[in-house]
Amino acid sequence: MPELPEVETLRRDLLIHLPGERVAGVEVLRSDSVGYPADPAVFSAQMTGQVFSDRMLRRGKYLLLYFEQGAAMGVHLRMSGRLLWRRAEAPLEPHTRVRIPMASGHELRFEDMRVFGRLWLIPVGVPPERVMGGLARLGPEPFAEMFDGRYLAGRFAGRNQPVKSALLDQQLVAGVGNIYADEALFSSGIHPALPVGGLDAAALERLHRAVVKVLEAGIAQRGATLRNYTDAQGINGNYAGTAWVYGRKGQPCRVCHSLIERIRLAGRSTHFCPTCQCAQQSVQ
DNA sequence: ACTAGGTCCTGGTTGC
DNA sequence: TGCAACCAGGACCTAG
Numbered sequence: 001m002p003e004l005p006e007v008e009t010l011r012r013d014l015l016i017h018l019p020g021e022r023v024a025g026v027e028v029l030r031s032d033s034v035g036y037p038a039d040p041a042v043f044s045a046q047m048t049g050q051v052f053s054d055r056m057l058r059r060g061k062y063l064l065l066y067f068e069q070g071a072a073m074g075v076h077l078r079m080s081g082r083l084l085w086r087r088a089e090a091p092l093e094p095h096t097r098v099r100i101p102m103a104s105g106h107e108l109r110f111e112d113m114r115v116f117g118r119l120w121l122i123p124v125g126v127p128p129e130r131v132m133g134g135l136a137r138l139g140p141e142p143f144a145e146m147f148d149g150r151y152l153a154g155r156f157a158g159r160n161q162p163v164k165s166a167l168l169d170q171q172l173v174a175g176v177g178n179i180y181a182d183e184a185l186f187s188s189g190i191h192p193a194l195p196v197g198g199l200d201a202a203a204l205e206r207l208h209r210a211v212v213k214v215l216e217a218g219i220a221q222r223g224a225t226l227r228n229y230t231d232a233q234g235i236n237g238n239y240a241g242t243a244w245v246y247g248r249k250g251q252p253c254r255v256c257h258s259l260i261e262r263i264r265l266a267g268r269s270t271h272f273c274p275t276c277q278c279a280q281q282s283v284q
Numbered sequence: 285a286c287t288a289g290g291t292c293c294t295g296g297t298t299g300c
Numbered sequence: 301t302g303c304a305a306c307c308a309g310g311a312c313c314t315a316g
Contacts, residue, residue: 160287
């Protein structure tokens, strides 16, 4: 379920714990959770002995954790993945898929109920996108300078896709998922079903600014649902609690008090305010 | 080339 | 209470 803000929050937290930690061994409890090398035994063997460095990069929703020796571990949490930092003797979480015990007695755990998430081992000298296919197809980072209204205009020209679907396309911009897409569209006053080709320059500029704004707000609040894995209790992020439209079907809009509606777009639930996000003209 | 839809997997929630 | 249907924040693959 994590989107860019949750993954960025995770990156910053891992930066506190992982650098200098030596991998003492790896236990793959579910082989589907390892993307490369396909053989879990090889994955484990190549991970063992690696020492985490402080080079940790995020691209969209992907995470790259580099080792001192030059190899790296790639991570994608997809819908339900979590990385947990625990003492090795702490009770195992129900859906733990991979255990990575450290020489220090701590342990990095990959927990993932739905088994959509993946870990990859990227060998020294191999470009990460060779191993993690999705990386190569990612669009610009939302905080990159080139991501602006004009970029969107260029990408949207002559296309009919609903704007909500376009935002979920990682090739357009990397890191936006269902929650932040809905929030960004509300913030920019754009109806999620509008075809992208019909949006004028002003609307596209509002959209670009809204995407940046909601993602920055999400990071500032430590993500929507990410639990604080350093805390045995687990602390939920609070963005979802302050959402303007996401998950608020039937509740009054915080701006105009119209009832928030939910429709299905691109196969995903989509929330919007029928008044603030007028299908015809721009609002706000 | 573009777009919609199915699919991977598991568990929580909802409704009868 | 029991059970089935539906729902879930991602991304890949296929087909039209």
